[in-house]
Amino acid sequence: MLFRLVLRSCARRTPIIHSRAPNPIANRSLPGVFIPTLQFNAHFASKGKKESVSFGVNIFQGRISTEQVFPYPSVLNSEQSQFLKELVDPVSKFFQEVNNAAENDRLEKVEDKTMEGLKEMGAFGLQVPVDLGGLGLKNSQYARLVEIVGHHDLAVGITLGAHQSIGFKGILLFGTDEQKKKYLPDLASGKTIAAFCLTETASGSDAASIKTTAVEKGENYILNGGKLWISNGGTAEIFTVFAKTTVKDKHTGKEKDKITAFIVERKFGGVSHGPPEKKMGIKASNTAEVYFDNVKVPAENVLGGVGNGFKVAMNILNNGRFGMAAALSGTMIAAISKAVDHATNRTQFGSKIHTYGLIQEKIATMAMLQYVTEETGIERVMRDLRIFRIFEGTNDILRLFIALTGIQKSGEYFKRLQTVMKNPFSNPGILMEQIFKRANRKLGMSSGLSLKNETHPDLAASGDLVAKTVEHFGTSIEDLLLKYRKEIIST
Template sequence: MMHSRKLILSLPRVLPAQQISPASVCFRGLATRAEAKTEKKDVPSEERKPVPSKSFVMNMFCGETVIDQLIPYPNYLTEDHTEVLHMLLDPTEKFFKDCNDPVKNDDEAVVAGDTLQGLRDMGAFGMQVPQEYGGLGLNNTQYARMVEIVGASDLGVGITLGAHQSIGFKGILIVGTPEQKAKYLPKVASGEHMAAFALTEPSSGSDASSIRSRAVPSEDGSHFILNGTKIWISNGSFAEIFTVFAKTPVKCPKTGDIKDKVTAFIVERSFGGLTHGAPEKKMGIKASNTAEVYFDNVKIPAENVLGGVGNGFKVAMEILNNGRFGMAAALSGSMRASILKAVDFATNREQFGSKIKTYGTIQEKLARMAMVHYATESLAFMISSNMDGGSKDYHLEAAISKVYASEAAWTVTDEAIQIMGGMGFMKETGLERVLRDLRIFRIFEGTNDILRLFVALTGMQYASTHLKVVQKAMYNPASNIGLLIGEGSKRAIRAIGLSNARPLPGVHSNLASQAADISKTVELFGSACEALLIKHRAEIIGQQFALNRIANSAIDIYTSAAVISRASKAIAAGSPTAQHEENIAKIFIDEACSRTRHNLKIVRSKDAMKRFDLMASISNDMCENGGLVAGRALGF
């Protein structure tokens, strides 16, 4: 039943790709951990078991469907939360419709002063700051609903707001001391002081371990002296408060050795020595300010260390993972606005004697636009609700929501332009501006390429822990017979082509087929991940052709799960749109599961591996040649 092949696996420690500022990410180096020596003895139960997780995505990598955060579709809004939200929605929508001019902001490459003042008056700069510090005190779901409005109107304004509160002072909000909160939150919540997040440097994009900015403590320990340069900093030209990351010397308490570790600091422009360069000229989000920031012997009080000396990477992760879900919400708003324009055009435009809405080509475009929007919105509010419910297991889900939303929004807006033809290409419709603005979203908050690796490797690491449990149990089968029989049975059933999967519980019977398909696909996904781990062990990090397809499979499965959960809730509640949502769910899930099975087949295919090797060879030839290698078609 159980083969005796050792399953000891040692994966690299993976940290998630982080947003640094527009057009950059932070991805700490993937340092391989040495394999732990395993003695042939029974391991205490507390050592055998991996740390349990309620994350649906994390457990997928073990072939398990854990629905604690999935079904029923979560919603932690109380009546008071809903009432507050309704009070805010109408005036906010009216403000962006009547008072903000996105075209002017884009043309002049700056958010108009009256727009900024209007946002201050509405409390938009401190939406999640507790009321005791002068903020609105919104929870994550309320915040997500509000940023939908901003995303539908002006992504340039959205970045200005997001760089300020989603990352700029978010560290103070989530890990700051009571004294730091009391000192800084009132002024940033009111918008009197703008905030920025400063991590990216000329030499450190995806590899934040190469940070060169340095903060050296004074002899008396009262302050640090900071020197360095940060690039692509949103709000960099006018922010007063910066969350800055720099290397500091840290003494190891065990060995006494001094090593450099990254520390986060709260830095005020008023400290002196902080200057900035000219605003960057960008493809999109022109209204948001982006600039280099320079630190020349900036004196930082010791009490302005944020989250503890040497804990900078941890602080960055907490900030960025905490705010990443908001991007899906904002882009859901952008998609909704683009779809509205496309539907209006298709409904009224007549060609060849008929409205273009009657043509199958247009119908398929509109239907697919609706499906990916539905999936994006489902992800955004599922994750925000899980966070409001106290979940700490949402980091992979949030990363997936960012990747999916940024690519879906680009596709939707591009297709809206296509439906509108020449009119869509004209500046007058506003879609060309939206498309330019959207391009950055696949790059910042962690490039989608890096985030795919983060999802795949983090999930693989979790799965490897599970495999280690099985391997250790084999050293004392008498004490672990239940575990071994269960694992052996699952593998035996798969070996003869049968499935252990059971349909997702709690799903409406109208979607029973899709529920069964998701469960079976999760099982196939877990089996494929296990096979890759056994084959490549710690070297799995180098199998990026396969890892990308594993990540795409994880994205398809999780979005399908979010869609089926939301649609099932609508059907059960007798929602007026239930049939429409059911139709969306059936098509979306059927196609997503089909794509996943195709990707999983590829990662196990020897022919595909040969093609991957050929692609690597082609790429290497190009890089060695400095460009294209093949001669011109005409020979000259």
């Protein structure tokens, strides 16, 4: 909904707030001046957080930051690139010669030989530090290898991802040194498998509404509740579990329920699971309900601090989304390759079908529709792909996440601007700057955004269009914030 409002605003090419809207600073004797464009300046930057160089974040503020876009960034040094190169060939060969995606799908489990081979390659601890038994890969190296897995078998990708992208990711991100030393070596080797336990019957996208509880009792917490749709739920020995705990406010002394994350071992007792779910796709990935019945969890197994579970969960899921994107990149490459191969080898009416204009335009869609009715492997890929609209949050929630993250900086700007507005004469330069920007907008004048020094001359027209669109997008974000203020979250 938020994006739709922005797009509608952009389409109208006029501000959402019109002349009848209350003037936010009219009581400061500056008639006709609205809250300015959401652009940070040196005054605010010096007092606030470090400015983001993200291209995506900046467009929400009507700015263009090309530091991470042009030229194409090199994120690995020569040593890291060489290490990745040495890993790519063996992993690719393994999935071509050992793993059998069709057989995994038929058996509805990853074959034992595949699991053992993955363990031998270190695939269960790709980003675990070397001194704790892992390969210590950087994000770019990790993404490249996950891409290969997604190219061949998404069910295996989910088995690995549920284990390390989210299953024990919390230990990597928030674990104490003792927790890391205790759990990561066995997890990295694949000796123990991990799972992430957040979703409940009445709690999906709204993670804060979970019902599972953990009651403090002496030096332990007593954990009760159930989780569903847990990847690796039936095979895991280590679980990252989120439960409600009673926390006392340090300032008021009042008690309230807050989410806390725990590292739970199956051998603690009281941990059980249901039968594997029968699924349309990713059949070889184990998915099951997990139950906790008076599980005694040592207080030392609290992960990230009591009451900080929501923060822990969100950070873990953000990491999981990164891995999924990498896997699906590989899947896209595989699907396109199959479609192109078919089009360049199929002959109709005396010619290869890739020579026909209609096929050239529709090749991906038409090839997919044809392959669906055969057992070429694409049918399985299409079934496997369906779950990715739900993993780590539904597509609707992820769209909101992108929008709200993008406008977060803009909201922070408003807060800081309010401080200046209480005493305009403390920094009249800022107000004058915004007055001129507003005047330029009303006159249809550009703010000076440009990509001319970043792009090839042949792309000048396209670059100008991008700059103009980014400027208008930032203006629309500002107008929406002015109109809805805090209510924008529920708009």
